[in-house]
Amino acid sequence: MEINAFIIFIAAIFTSNILLTNFLGMCSFLSVSREVESSLGLGLAVFFVMTFTTAINFVVYHFILVPLNIIYLQYIIFIIVIAAFVQLTEMIIERFSPVLYYTLGIFLPLITVNCAILGVSLFLVIRDYNFLQSVLYGAGSGIGWFIAILALAGIRQKVKYNYVPAGLQGAGLSLIITGIMALAFIGFSGIVVIQ
Amino acid sequence: MIVVIVNTVLIVSGISGLLALLLVIADMLFANYGECKININGKKELNLKGGSSLLTLLNESGIYLASACGGRGSCGFCKCKITQGGGPLLPTEKPFLNKTEINNQIRLSCQVKVKEDISIEIPEDIFNIRKFKARVTDIKDLTYDIKELTLQLIKPDSIDFKPGQYIQLEAPPYEKSKQPVSRAYSISNAPFEKDFIQLIIRLVPDGLCTTYVFEYLQVNDIVNVTGPFGDFYIRDTQADMLFIAGGSGKAPIKSMLEYLVKNKSRRKMVYMFGAQTKKDLYYTALLEKYEKELLDFTYVPVLSKPTQECEWEGKCGYIPPYFPEYIKDPKNTEAYLCGSPGMIAAVIKGLKENGVPEDKIYYDSFA
Incomplete structure (x- = not known):
């Protein structure tokens, strides 16, 4: 598929937002979106890990899995690669940047099991992206996820001071808000579609 | 089929092994913080291998900060003041610290990882x-x-x-x-x-x-x-002393009295001991001996349930009603209490009513 890599980048942020169109990475999205501050940290961590793991998984897929003819193992291998990368990043950040560690670090272990990260790696295989496309797709999806959680956290902080009927409190209202946000993002789909 | 399975297992374990090896190497390179100095109260310096929590390192060096949860950050006992190093305050510590403590650089030592030279302040007693x-x-x-x-x-x-x-x-x-x-x-x-x-x-x-x-x-x-x-011990003043104990609460007071006898204290002392029956009294001979050895010491056992034995010539009932008889100079009286929480509460109330300042009431309550 020969789409301009930059178009993929923009599309991944807005029209094909991994969270709001594919609804991936919901659990941490719902649980860490109570405050803007913590959602900022998680969003940054997701962006960072997503960008790098797509690049690594692209290499792993095309230079290990395909030549060895073990494409069926991609799920397991991708997950292992993501887990190892997260672990490594955590160690390096903890060592060299305490400030960054305390904004990002505590969220890193959460990301290992974030399905959006695995999803992006699997999409790049299905859609047969080249390396540049893959990396920009990963980065774009990361930014998209970041924007989505930041928006939800902002809204939830406002909601906190309002009356919410008992049956809607917590996850209920958050899911409705997410749904409306998803509708709003569909408004962008006139610009470009990549899937 | 078997070949496929064997291949799969080999490849998956090969890749995982490789990544694990990578992580082990990274762990050695990055998680190795080398020797860190822990400076305690500006007097003592420990040279230790960094990377673990402050609580663990202190424990290993024979300095026992109180901790009830074993370093999981759930009891909040292991507080100590960190004046230098230790990194920013963590979200895991915040629930256990109030504003004054945060301003005073108090931290939870089980959550602070020692990664650099660090200076801490702990009460001198802890060394002991x-x-x-x-x-x-x-x-x-x-x-x-x-x-x-x-x-x-x-x-x-x-x-x-x-x-x-x-x-x-x-x-x-x-x-x-x-x-x-x-x-x-x-x-x-x-x-x-x-x-x-x-x-x-x-x-x-x-x-x-x-x-x-x-x-x-x-x-x-x-x-x-x-x-x-514990901080239940004799204050070194010249004030009158009133000891009040119940049950096994005689222990700390016996230690205090032996100390006062040895030092030939001239302070005025009264020891009121609350028990139910005559059977619950002990150390009576010893305390009578102290009455002779000390200049001004009176032992007053008070029985709450003496039954028919109230032919017993001592005091009956509860302790507080006898306060006016024994507290001569309430403003200049230190009270040392040891007993059950219920008894302590009742006695403190009685002491305050009789004019003993609250800051001169010291107690050890067995919870």
Whole structure:
């Protein structure tokens, strides 16, 4: 598929937002979106890990899995690669940047099991992206996820001071808000579609 | 088919192994913080391998900060002041600290990882806290439900404590408890007898540690004790002293009195002891001896349930009604209380009504 890599980048942020169109990475999205501050940290961590793991998984897929003819193992291998990368990043950040560690670090272990990260790696295989496309797709999806959680956290902080009927409190209202946000993002789909 | 399975297993384990190796190497390179200096109160310096929590490193060096949860960050006991190093305050610490503590650089030592040279401040008393191995040399019945336990310290072989402080006695796992349990008991002998400690233990029905002491512990057994702890000790002033105890609460006060006898104290002292019946009284001869040895000391046992024995010529009822008789100069009286929480609360109320300043009431409540 020969789409301009930059178009993929923009599309991944807005029209094909991994969270709001594919609804991936919901659990941490719902649980860490109570405050803007913590959602900022998680969003940054997701962006960072997503960008790098797509690049690594692209290499792993095309230079290990395909030549060895073990494409069926991609799920397991991708997950292992993501887990190892997260672990490594955590160690390096903890060592060299305490400030960054305390904004990002505590969220890193959460990301290992974030399905959006695995999803992006699997999409790049299905859609047969080249390396540049893959990396920009990963980065774009990361930014998209970041924007989505930041928006939800902002809204939830406002909601906190309002009356919410008992049956809607917590996850209920958050899911409705997410749904409306998803509708709003569909408004962008006139610009470009990549899937 | 078998080939495919074997291949799959080999490849997956190969890749995981490779990544694990990478992580191990990274762990050696990045998680190695080398030697870190821990400066304590600007006096003592420890050189330790960094990377672990401050609480663990201090424990390994024989400095025991209080901790009840084992460093999981759930009890909030292991607070200490960190003046330099230690990194920013973590979200895991915030729930345990109030504003004043945060401004005073107080941190939870189990959450602070030592990654650089660090300076901390801890109360001097903590240096004194040790774990002792001790041999039981005597178990004596004081009353039908109170025993006096004598422990000869083996390693370390001497203890420094203030009269009134307590230690924690550890009961090893036995029939009724699968885990070791520790309970606090006041030291009843005087602080100049450094090579042994005596405890006064009253049987608590179904109490894990007291049952062990009453039914299982034998002379010559080896036990573990940790201490000394506590800020219940004699204030060095010239004020009148009023000691009030109930049950096994005689322990810290006996230690204080022995200390005062030894130092030939000239302070005015009254010791009021609350018990139910005559059967609950003990150390009477000893206290009468102190009455002779000390310049101005009165022992007043008060029985709350003397039954027909109220032919007993002593005081009957509860302690507080007798305060006016014994507190001559309330503004200049220090009160030292040891007993059950209920008794302490009632006595504090009575003391305040009789004009004893609240900041001169010191107590040790067995919870």
